[in-house]
Amino acid sequence: MELLECKRLCKEFDGKKILKDINLTIPKGKIIGLLGKNGAGKSTFIKLVNDLLTPTSGEILINGKKPGVDSKEIIAYLPERTYLDKEMTIKQAINYFEEFYSNFNSEKAKKLLKDLNLDINTKIAKMSKGMQEKLQLILVMSRTAELYILDEPLGGVDPATRDYILDTILSNFSDGASVIISTHLISDIERILDEVIFMNNGEIALTSSADELRNSEKSSIDDIFRRYFKC
Amino acid sequence: MLGKLLKYDLKWVYKVVSVFYILSLFFSVTGRLLNNIENSVVFSAITQFTFGFAIAMMASSLINCLMRLWARFIRNLYKDESYLTHTIPVEKKTIFLSKVLSAGITVFTTAIVIIVCLFICYYSKENLQVLKSMLEVTASTYDTTIVNLLLLMAFVFFLEVMFMILIGYVGIILGHKSNRNKMVKTILIGFALYMLTQFVTLGVVFIFGLFNQNVMNLVNTTDIVNMETIKLVMTGGIGLYAVYIAFYYWLGKKAFQKGVNVE
Numbered sequence: 001m002e003l004l005e006c007k008r009l010c011k012e013f014d015g016k017k018i019l020k021d022i023n024l025t026i027p028k029g030k031i032i033g034l035l036g037k038n039g040a041g042k043s044t045f046i047k048l049v050n051d052l053l054t055p056t057s058g059e060i061l062i063n064g065k066k067p068g069v070d071s072k073e074i075i076a077y078l079p080e081r082t083y084l085d086k087e088m089t090i091k092q093a094i095n096y097f098e099e100f101y102s103n104f105n106s107e108k109a110k111k112l113l114k115d116l117n118l119d120i121n122t123k124i125a126k127m128s129k130g131m132q133e134k135l136q137l138i139l140v141m142s143r144t145a146e147l148y149i150l151d152e153p154l155g156g157v158d159p160a161t162r163d164y165i166l167d168t169i170l171s172n173f174s175d176g177a178s179v180i181i182s183t184h185l186i187s188d189i190e191r192i193l194d195e196v197i198f199m200n201n202g203e204i205a206l207t208s209s210a211d212e213l214r215n216s217e218k219s220s221i222d223d224i225f226r227r228y229f230k231c
Numbered sequence: 232m233l234g235k236l237l238k239y240d241l242k243w244v245y246k247v248v249s250v251f252y253i254l255s256l257f258f259s260v261t262g263r264l265l266n267n268i269e270n271s272v273v274f275s276a277i278t279q280f281t282f283g284f285a286i287a288m289m290a291s292s293l294i295n296c297l298m299r300l301w302a303r304f305i306r307n308l309y310k311d312e313s314y315l316t317h318t319i320p321v322e323k324k325t326i327f328l329s330k331v332l333s334a335g336i337t338v339f340t341t342a343i344v345i346i347v348c349l350f351i352c353y354y355s356k357e358n359l360q361v362l363k364s365m366l367e368v369t370a371s372t373y374d375t376t377i378v379n380l381l382l383l384m385a386f387v388f389f390l391e392v393m394f395m396i397l398i399g400y401v402g403i404i405l406g407h408k409s410n411r412n413k414m415v416k417t418i419l420i421g422f423a424l425y426m427l428t429q430f431v432t433l434g435v436v437f438i439f440g441l442f443n444q445n446v447m448n449l450v451n452t453t454d455i456v457n458m459e460t461i462k463l464v465m466t467g468g469i470g471l472y473a474v475y476i477a478f479y480y481w482l483g484k485k486a487f488q489k490g491v492n493v494e
Contacts, residue, residue, distance in 0.1 A: 054490030
């Protein structure tokens with residue numbers, strides 16, 4: 001059974017098709033780059049998988065089941081916006097995750113926060129946006145999930161922070177889990193990808209193993225992407 | 232999971248509403264103490280101001296309670312925080328139930344605080360006597376005591392507020408199904424549902440009147456209505472509110488379970 005399977009998935013907003021007939025399978029144990037220009041439908045696809053949007057038609061199956069309690073138990077999702085209650089302290093946010101996610105490792109989260117020199121009694125509202133995003137990343141990566149979905153984790157951050165984010169992802173995702181990373185900053189993540197999915201205008205334009213694609217096109221995925229989506 | 236959700240929902244609402252509870256109690260007690268100290272004009276004026284503040288704080292407790300319940304619903308289920316709420320492994324019906332229960336609990340405590348504050352402000356043997364004489368006739372019509380009548384009135388108030396909150400919740404759910412002008416649609420749908428329910432109430436009274444001339448007289452004559460009819464209509468009204476609350480809970484739950492489209 002595939003970890004994630006989409007069959008003829010469509011999403012419309014006010015009659016405009018944002019996702020068109022998406023057929024896709026995500027296997028276990030892979031790091032997948034969901035690549036596409038802004039507005040290609042990457043975030044819409046991710047929101048549908050996470051039950052934040054309702055499909056217009058088609059089906060999404062996670063471990064053979066529709067999005068629901070079981071899928072949320074095994075998916076660790078990092079959205080592109082800050083979603084924590086800003087009135088909470090870091091400690092309270094950790095407690096929240098501990099209470100609702102049975103696979104959350106609070107000790108791991110505290111250790112990662114200590115590496116960042118963050119005091120767990122700090123109020124989230126008093127943290128910079130960048131630090132809030134790092135906190136969210138730590139909370140998400142402290143779960144022992146089967147599928148990590150990271151929506152634009154590198155968006156709008158400096159190169160040093162990008163390295164920190166990638167290192168945190170790579171050194172903390174559970175064995176045998178899959179990771180979907182949505183981004184258009186391909187050069188930064190190219191080295192870690194097992195597979196790539198190109199999205200364009202709400203459609204899957206290409207799916208391939210990262211190595212096979214590089215070998216067949218004799219160039220980096222970043223170059224292939226630039227050629228593919230040349231304006 | 233319901234208990235955990237409820238804990239966070241209640242904490243969020245009480246964080247501000249409890250401040251108004253404290254202020255209501257503070258001004259009530261202060262007003263009462265000032266009232267007992269001296270009978271000078273200045274003190275009397277200050278006392279009246281203090282009682283005025285107490286009443287304003289009581290009204291604010293209720294208004295803030297309602298507003299924060301609706302704000303929590305929108306923020307937690309449709310704004311940034313919804314990205315967390317909808318991805319925790321909890322059924323949608325449990326999330327909705329938590330919002331409804333938190334509404335019930337906070338409205339109940341607000342009503343208790345208001346009653347206690349009113350008691351602190353205005354309790355005296357004379358006032359009690361006035362209240363007794365006002366309610367005695369009505370209480371005897373219902374074959375009940377004044378205390379039971381007051382409890383019944385508090386219950387009707389509770390039902391009315393819960394009905395309004397649920398209409399608001401359903402308006403938010405349906406209004407946020409669309410992709411544009413969500414807040415405008417939320418308000419319009421909430422208002423339309425409220426008006427529709429009032430028309431249904433009139434319809435029910437009319438249909439009932441077809442079988443009961445006394446009830447029909449409420450609609451088409453200016454005759455003085457007898458107490459038995461008032462009792463019948465009041466009892467029917469409580470029943471109707473209970474039905475509406477159950478219906479809007481069911482409708483909200485159904486619509487919410489069908490899925491969301493967060494911003």
